[in-house]
Amino acid sequence: MDYGLKSASEPMHVDRKLLYTSLEERIKYLHHFLDFNSSDVEALMTGSKYIKQLIPAVVNLVYKKLLEYDITSRAFHTRTTVIETEPEEDYLHxxxxxxxxxxxxxRWYLTRLCQDPTTMEFWRYLNKVGMMHSGQVRRSPLNIEYIHLGVCMAYIQDIWIEAMMSHPHLSLRRKIALVRAVNKILWIQNDLFARYHVHDGDEFADEMSELSFDDREGYLGDKKILGSSSSSSVDDDRSSISSGVAPSTHSAAPSSNPAASKTSVCPFAELGERSSTETKIWAN
Ligand code: HEM
Incomplete structure (x- = not known):
């Protein structure tokens, strides 16, 4: 699919089949629709420090929540939310x-979210997380129904928005940029959960290219790279104000598209070069 410039009256073509058979094309479409761009990438790179600071609290809150209900807590015994039999042992705490x-x-997963989103590897990992909860993996299937996944994503998003917006030192501009960027990723992850639970595009099931044999067998692999994500050297706005230097000039990340400085095989890396859009919703 080509998301190049089109005349105002001509809609961009989106190939329906490719949305189901090519992960790259699906991600490209979601990126374009959400306008996931260089401002989002920069916000993520320069703000990864704040995301990382929140990870332990998010993890604790999510698990507390999942253990609160028998239907979700049971999944940690039975690997499914479909069967309602009580576990033989006590509920886990x-x-x-x-x-x-x-x-x-x-924690690994959330750390991974702080890594470079301009590589296709990043989105492939999110897709694997989606698929592995769908019961479609042959070896020790994990079958979590969509209602629990969707609400869990919403819960993570809620914690995220509250935490970021109440940060004591970040400027409102940076809070907004970070909240927007992370929300776009969370919604793409939500799509990558939902796609394995809805029946849209079922007629193309045999042609889904991205599911290799290994994927079907399960396991997310390459955990070793998870701990090694680069941390940003950017300080919060309190220190940047006191030093009199704008935060972005401290940045370890390039100010334009970071993909440009590496060889990226990501087919949509160039999307990061599009300029940002603001809704300007309160402008009038
Ligand atoms: C919606 C956000 C969620 C995210 C981002 C997420 C992420 C993950 C990740 C990264 C893994 C580890 C996969 C691996 O490396 O092998 C995992 C495993 C698992 N998840 Fe989720 N999950 C989510 C929601 C849920 C929910 C709602 C439940 C239960 C109701 C659940 C139950 C499980 C179980 C039982 C495992 C397997 C653990 C094991 O093999 O020991 N997840 N999840």
Missing amino acids: EEAPQIKRRKMFL
């Missing part, structure tokens, strides 16, 4: 070793 191990998975 937050300090149980199994839950501590799973908290680590979620």
Whole structure:
């Protein structure tokens, strides 16, 4: 699909089949629709420090929430929300070793969200997380119904918005940029959960190119890179104000598209070069 400039009257063509058979094309469409651009990438790169600071609290709150209801808590015994039989052993609590191990998975995942979103690897990982909760993985399937995944994403988003907007030192401009960028990613992840639960495009199921044999077998792999994400050297706005220098000039990340400085195979890296849009919703 080509999202180049078109005349105002001519809509951009989106190939329906490709949305189901090509992960790249699906992601390209979602990016374009959401206007995921260089401002979002810069906000993520320069703000990863703040995201990382929130990870332990987010993980604890999410697990507390999931253990609050029998239907979600049971999934940590049975790997499914479909079967309602009570587990033979006691319900797990937050300090149980199994839950501590799973908290680590979620921490890895959230750390991964702080990495470079201009690579296709980044979105492939999010897609694998989506698929692995859908019961479609053959070895030890994990079947979490969409209602729980959707509401869990909304819960993470709610924590995120509250935490970012109440940050004591960041400027409103940077808060807005970070909230917007992370929300776009969370909604794309939400799509990558939903796509394995809705039946849209089922007629193309045999042609889904991105699901390799390994994916079907499960396991997200390459966890070793998760701990190694680069941390931003950008300080918060309190210190940048006191030093009299605008935050972006401290940035370890390039101010334009970071993909340009690396060889990226990401087919939509150039999307990051589009200029940002603001809704200007309160302008009048
Ligand atoms: C919606 C946001 C969610 C995210 C981002 C998420 C993320 C993850 C990740 C990254 C893993 C580890 C995969 C691996 O490396 O093998 C995982 C495993 C798991 N998730 Fe989720 N999850 C979410 C929601 C849920 C919900 C709502 C439930 C239950 C109701 C759930 C139950 C599980 C279970 C049981 C495992 C397997 C743990 C194991 O193998 O020991 N997840 N999840």
